[in-house]
Amino acid sequence: MNAVSTPARRPVARRSRYSRHLLGAALMILLGAFLPWVSTALGNVAGVQGAGIWTMYAAMLGVAGAILRSPRWAAGHAAVMGAVAVALSLWQVLHLVGLVGFSGWMPGPGLVLTVGGGVLALVAATGLLREAR
Secondary structure, X not given: OOOOOOOOOOOOOOOOHHHHHHHHHHHHHHHHHHOEEEEEOOEEEEXXXXXXXXXXXXXXXXXXXXXXXXXXXXXXXXXXXXXXXXXXXXXXXXXXXXXXXXXXXXXXHHHHHHHHHHHHHHHHHHHHHHHHO
């Protein structure tokens, strides 16, 4: 008999479906930062000309969270990214309403993508926290 034993292998951690949700949310927010956030009769205002630059930075944090193997750390990344995206989008809308009211402008596709990506990131954060238990 051979006395050589093979070392025990650790089980490989699988990627969670919530990590894929987080990556999708980060891509939505990243794309939304470059698209128009506000459409007016005079033209469009891209997100990176205002608060969208900060959502772009938060999207990079979300991409990093999607790569992580630890669901707890990934959930933290997702929560920060989602909170930043939703809060800055809401601030942008409230700021515009305070300046000009509801007439003369429409939310652009970038703002809608950013809000949707933020909500998806918050859903991913809750799912990743449940998996970490």
